[in-house]
Amino acid sequence: MKTNKHFRKVGTFTLVIASVFVVTVMVAQPIFAKTQSDFFRLDSSGELVRPTDYRSWVYVGTPVTPNDMNGGNAPFPEFHNVYIDPVSYQEYKQTGKFRDGTIMIKELVSVGSKQAVSGKGYFQGEFIGLEATIKSSKHFPKEPGNWAYFSFTNKEGGMVKKKAMAFPTSACNACHASAAKDDFVFTQYYPVLRAAKNAKMNPENRDERAAIQPPEVPPVALLPAEWKGTTSTPENIQTDIPTKPRALFDWLKSQKYQSFAAKEFKAHPGRGPHTEFGLPVRVFMNDVIATSKKQGKKQLPVNSCVVKEMFTKAGDLQGWAVMIKTNDDSNSGKGWFWYEVTSATDPSKIAAIGNGVPGCMGCHAAGRDMVLTSFPLK
Ligand code: HEC
Ligand code: HEC
Structure with missing residues (x-):
């Protein structure tokens, strides 16, 4: 009896808190949307702490480059489930731009079964890795486009690391700079973002969307903006093929x-x-x-x-x-x-x-x- 009453009290209390929270969120949303780093945290040494709730963000697409189609050894043989944080998604829908503070997650999922009752195909297996990219002028002023890239993948047993340091520019950023469609992001493979870009209304509403002209997509630079084609070659190199x-x-x-x-x-x-x-x-x-x-x-x-x-x-x-x-x-x-x-x-x-x-x-x-x-x- 006593405990019941106690629980009832807690229940009412929670309800009050909950409604205060709802009201606060509703009122505070514009401010909330402006803060930059809501969905990620860098620790004091600049390492990205692995985000944990990204599967409840906005899901944008799943590219897959399976082994069977890449001579048996694809560099990335698995599915890539890609997510964007919800505030950046809203902003992308409104403005067609990735806001300063965008975080995108790419979760690697193995190819599991290749046969189902529906037919032959590629079906998702297990989670095997996690990567992230963040656009932040505050944290990454020197990275092209302010995008930095991270991997939490630990090759052993599909475990993921708790923290990750940004890769050097040459490891990830350059390929994204030259081949991705929109501001270093491979939107050409994410139907959800393609539909959202400049939609300025609910992109799920097909009839209304049809009235909108597709936005002009700026041409993609073939080489990174900071392209420098010349580096030195050590003098003492002995190769059969000339290097001069x-x-x-x-x-x-x-x-x-x-x-x-x-x-x-x-x-x-x-x-x-x-x-x-x-x-x-x-x-x-x-x-x-x-x-x-x-x-x-x-x-x-x-x-x-x-x-x-x-x-x-x-x-x-x-x-x-x-x-x-x-x-x-x-x-x-x-x-x-x-x-x-x-x-x-x-x-x-x-x-x-x-x-x-x-x-x-x-x-x-x-x-x-x-x-x-x-x-x-x-
Ligand atoms: C050979 C070119 C290439 C390199 C190098 C590369 N990526 Fe990507 N990345 C892609 C492609 C293509 C996609 C989209 C399709 C896919 O996932 O297969 C992508 C997508 C991503 C995404 C999802 C968001 C987005 O920008 O589209 C993340 C996160 C990502 N890569 C992280 C990394 C990290 C971390 C590295 C460095 C270790 C890296 N990438 C290096 C080609 C590359
Ligand atoms: C945007 C990504 C990208 C950049 C930047 C790039 N390459 Fe490549 N490179 C490729 C791809 C993809 C292939 C595979 C063959 C093909 O489809 O062209 C390739 C193939 C090659 C090959 C044949 C061997 C192999 O790896 O398959 C050579 C040699 C090569 N590239 C040299 C260069 C040189 C030199 C540069 C710098 C001037 C360069 N690449 C920059 C994507 C790139």
Whole structure:
């Protein structure tokens, strides 16, 4: 009896608190929407504390790049369930912009079953990882677009870390800068955000939305704004393939790489920013790589060389992208020499040259020892 009464009291009390809370939230919402870091917290050493309630945020889409469609070894073989914090979603709906303070979460989910009563397909398995990106001019003034990238994924047993430090710019930001549709975010793969952009009304309301003109999407810069194509190459480098600009150009022009051990059967639309997305490219890998791959080695040896021919729409050769391994340790890209020239006749059209060109390494960090094309070549 006594406890019952006690509970009743607590109950009433909670109700009062709850209604005060509701009123406060309703009144305070505009202020709430303006505060910047509501949905994330950095600790005193600048590490991002893993957000825990993101599955109740706004869900925007699930890209999947399964192994079966990527030669058996996709760099990211799992589903990516992507969420945005609710205040940033509202603002994106109103203004079509990611507010300062946006946080997006990408939860990695393994491919589980490939067969259900509905048919064959890809069905989600287990949660295996967690990544985040935050736009904040206050915390990340030096990052391009003020976006910083984090991973809580701990490869062991799908456990996630409690905190994560932002990656260096070259590891994540560059690829997002060059290939993502809207302000470093891959909205082209998130139907919810595509529908919301500039909708200025409930995007779930199809009839009303139809009256709205699709917003102009600004052209995406192919290379990061802070693109710097030249870095130094250590003097004492001994490689079989020349690394001095003129000698390398002449070597490419001689097309000696065409007798490399491994080559793609024919040109195919490029997925990289080299010259232009979608133009034909063809990749060649030398004997050093072929031998090392057959031995099942993960790190490629010194003298590994990959050449990518780049063609115009009409099929004329218009340049090459080259990677040559100069050190045993790939040192997140500094152990590779990078070169790109955007003409097959004019050696001065160098887009990048040197060891560890940051703009090149961003995308390539996702590869196996920096190489994105999977082996054996097809
Ligand atoms: C090779 C290019 C590439 C690199 C490098 C890259 N990403 Fe992404 N990222 C993508 C693509 C493509 C998507 C959207 C589709 C998907 O998830 O597969 C994406 C989406 C994301 C998203 C969801 C929000 C958004 O911006 O669209 C997060 C978070 C993210 N990546 C984190 C990271 C982190 C952390 C790193 C560095 C460890 C990284 N990315 C490096 C290509 C890249
Ligand atoms: C926006 C992402 C991106 C950037 C930046 C980038 N690449 Fe690539 N690169 C790719 C992709 C994707 C491939 C796979 C083949 C294709 O589809 O073009 C590739 C392939 C290559 C290859 C063939 C070997 C491989 O990894 O598959 C070479 C060599 C290469 N790139 C060199 C460079 C150089 C040099 C730079 C800097 C000037 C550079 N890349 C910058 C995305 C990128």
